[in-house]
Amino acid sequence: xxxxxxxLIGLMIAVIAVSPLSAADDDDISMLEALDITPFTEDTNVxxxxxxxNIPKGYGEQKDITKDNDTYDLGFxxxxxxxxxxxxxxxxxxxxxxxxxxxxxxxxxxLTPDDGSTKKTINDKEGFYTETDGIATFMYAQDxxxxxxxxxxxxxxxxxx
Numbered sequence: 075x076x077x078x079x080x081x082l083i084g085l086m087i088a089v090i091a092v093s094p095l096s097a098a099d100d101d102d103i104s105m106l107e108a109l110d111i112t113p114f115t116e117d118t119n120v121x122x123x124x125x126x127x128n129i130p131k132g133y134g135e136q137k138d139i140t141k142d143n144d145t146y147d148l149g150f151x152x153x154x155x156x157x158x159x160x161x162x163x164x165x166x167x168x169x170x171x172x173x174x175x176x177x178x179x180x181x182x183x184x185l186t187p188d189d190g191s192t193k194k195t196i197n198d199k200e201g202f203y204t205e206t207d208g209i210a211t212f213m214y215a216q217d218x219x220x221x222x223x224x225x226x227x228x229x230x231x232x233x234x235x
Contacts, residue, residue, distance in 0.1 A: 155171065156173075173220040
């Protein structure tokens with residue numbers, strides 16, 4: 075299994091986690107309350123596996139699907155994954171993954187971009203950017219780790235710091 079497959083698994087977890095939202099009645103309880111998510115009242119800096127991010131006001135962490143330093147053997151070596159997902163009241167998701175491979179130092183040259191990706195620099199981070207149907211993905215390397223941010227195209231650029 076290559077790194078792209080691993081990242082797609084994270085996205086599938088995100089989609090599955092949102093499925094129960096249809097059971098919440100908007101008149102009785104808000105979507106975030108139904109999922110036990112407390113949104114940030116202001117833009118908030120968080121650190122995930124040594125990498126800093128800005129989480130925009132109104133987004134809250136879906137703690138029940140957070141993966142923090144989970145270790146996997148993918149056949150080519152041991153990989154450590156931290157996957158955090160945030161959601162706002164409108165149901166917009168923000169997914170952040172930080173991957174460290176024991177025997178691999180991720181650099182810009184070592185990243186494998188998705189088809190259709192273009193090189194882009196966001197807040198001094200050079201990486202690969204794709205956008206499909208208003209959902210953006212930005213992947214870059216920092217401190218030997220692979221970082222991927224996926225969310226609404228207007229939010230992704232605010233997350234990278």
